[in-house]
Amino acid sequence: MNQWLNxxxxxxxxxxxxMRQNFLGTVLMCCVMGVTLSLPAILFTIIDNLGHVAGSVESKPQLSLFLKLDASSKAKANIAEQLKKHPDIAKYEFVSKESAWEQLQQNADTADISASLSKNPLPDAYFVTPKDIKPESVQRLQQEMQQWSGVELAQVDANWIKRLDTLLKLGKKAIFVLVVLLGFALVAIIGNTIRLQIMTQLxxxxxxxxxxxxxxxxxxxxLYAGTLYGLGGGLAAWFIVLAVVELFNTSVTEIADLYASQFRITMPNATITLVMLLSAIGLGWLGSFVAVNRSLAKIEKL
Amino acid sequence: MIKFDRVSKRYPGSFDAIKNITFEINQGDLVFVTGASGAGKSTLLKLIAGLERPTSGTVLINNQNVSQLKAAAIPYLRRNFGLIFQDHKLLYNRNCFENVALPLHINGILGEEAAKRIRAALDKVGLLSKEKSMPITLSGGEQQRLAIARAVVSRPAILIADEPTGNLDENYATDILGFLYAFQQVGVTVIIACHELPQNIPENMQNAMKVLHLQHGELSA
Incomplete structure (x- = not known):
């Protein structure tokens, strides 16, 4: 045990x-890794925060549940009971046909239309906010509600959700591509640094x-050197992201204040930070492992 | 301890460096491997130390067949040997203490125990006062003594010296051989390769020594 530890x-x-002897070189190496790693990390932070912005500004997607014109009070009560007990529904609101008609008449843009109508054509409606805003979940909920007794039409603003989801997916794909490409670059950078160190210690x-x-x-x-470079690079990346977030927040605060919003860009959470650090360490280790194995194979051939 | 049975070694695209050699070395023997340049002395030492594998025949070290050892086991075989090279193979960016420490670090021995053994080895070859000196500041003889200290610090059972006095003047050469004889006296098997038998071998050693004379890769009487 003691020997193993030694x-x-x-x-x-x-x-x-x-590393202490070559302090400047070590710091520069960590900075190179940090800058490289910070690019996908900053992109991730932006995408993540955009998701929050979309959620808070546009509000969650709603399902409009239009009831049949001849729906009985019992059917309405049943629907209200089902909505109340449903585990996938965050909240719902009832708008009666009378209330909707009143709003239509008060609205200047639609006043002419309502005046030409002899009676109220609008149905009673429920406006439902689902807990899960994933398109497939919303779609499932819509299909389920369409089957309920007394419901004429369950409608969802699917385009809006799909657009947002597509944009977020695109952003995530961009991050993935960037992570893979920069990961290769980092393995090459560390591998080359370790290869040079091996040459000096041949x-x-x-x-x-x-x-x-x-x-x-x-x-x-x-391997220790590669791992330490990775750790240093990961920490440098975290500080770079922190600096960028703080810099952006000075402007974001001003804009948010104009809209009476408390919105601020937030740093990636602890899990994402840990993943970022572990990935950096892993890439450092991998780069040095590849370099040292290639060099050992060459030495053994001599 | 070391047994060669009809051993040959051919390098790719080359001639037979060693041809059909059979001999045995026992624990505590003092063996001189002599012969002209190109006779196969270095190849023979490399085969003993596991630095090369035979093309045919069997090399047994402590009853282990070197040819059948896996590549991963070879480093552990090499730890049985203390190797001394004509060109010393010292690390010139490390001081004397650190050079001698290398085999101990490889064996996972650090700290006080390592320091004690390193100083004992340096003391044995008369270099204790120079433990912090860099090898480049030492004379040729001192560098070879440092190489001996590094070879013996992990207390190997077999000491192999490939032309250890090749680049040294007579006084230094006598010194170096004296150190090697001293290790043989305490039970270490010492194998020395040189062009010809050294002069002034002490009388008590002459009875204990063996000579393997090589000529064109073959043992001659």
Whole structure:
């Protein structure tokens, strides 16, 4: 156990010592990684916050439940009971045909139309806000409500939801593509840095192998270096996102105040932050693993 | 301890560096492998140390067949040996203490125990006062003594020296051989490759030593 621990402590100390010796280079490397990682992170933050904006400004999508003109009071009461008990409904509002007719008559744009009508053609209606705004969930709810007794038409503003959903999906796809491309770039950057470090320590590696060092022993310090670069890059990315959010918020606050809104851009939550850090560490480790394995294979061929 | 049975080694696209060699080395032996340049001395040492695998025949080290060992097991085999090279193979960006520490670090030995063993090894070769010096500041003889300290610090059962006195003047060469003889006296198997048998081998050693003379890759009487 002690020996195993020593075999990890020694390379970790060595790598930290080398990083301290080459402090500026290490900081620059972490900055390069940080800037690269911050691009998808900033994009994600924007998309995530756009989702919140859409949710708060446009309000959640509604289902309009128009009742049959001859719907009985019992049928109306049944529908109200079903809406009350339904687990997928956040809230609902009843608008009677009389109330709707009154609104129609008061509306200047539709006053002419209402004046030409001899009687109220409008039905009673319920306006339902679903809990889950995913298009498929809303669609399912609409289909279910259409079957209810007394309901003439269950209508949903599907275009609006689909548009928003498509835009968010597009944004997420863009993030995914960016993450994959920049991930490759980071693996290449770290791999190249580690390869250069291996070249400067080639003699040491060869001697170590001659006197009984295993490949794990040779790999270990480089893997630690890659992991630490990844961690440093991940932290740098987080600080860059924080700086960008703070910078944007100075302008966003002014605009939001004009609309009497409390909206502010928020940082990614703890889970996303953790995923970002772990991804950075993983990419650092992967870059160094690839580089050191390629170099070991070359050394063994010599 | 070390057994060669009809061992040959052919490098790709080359001639047979070693041809059909059979011999045995026991624990505590002092063995000189002699021969002219290109006779196969270095190849023989590499085969013993597991740095090369034979093309045919069997190499047994402590009853382990080197040819059948998996690649991952070779580093552990090499830890049985202390290797000393003609060109020292020291790390010139590390001081004497750190150079000697390398085999111990490979074995996972650190801290006080490592420091104690490193200083004992440096003391043995007369370099304790230079533990913080960089190898480049040492003379050729001192560098070779440092290489010996590195080879013995992990207390190997077998010490292999490939032309350890090749680049040294006579005084330094005598010094180095003296150190190697001293290790043989405490039970370490010492194998030394050189062009010809060194002069002034102490009398008590002459009875214990073996000579493997190579000529064009073959053992000669």
């Amino acid at each position: 075999q990890h402590i020694q390379p970790a100390k060595m790598v930290l010592g080398r 003699e040491e590696i060869e001697v170590s192998k001659l006197i009984g060092a295993t490949n794990q022993f040779i790999r270990r310090p480089f």
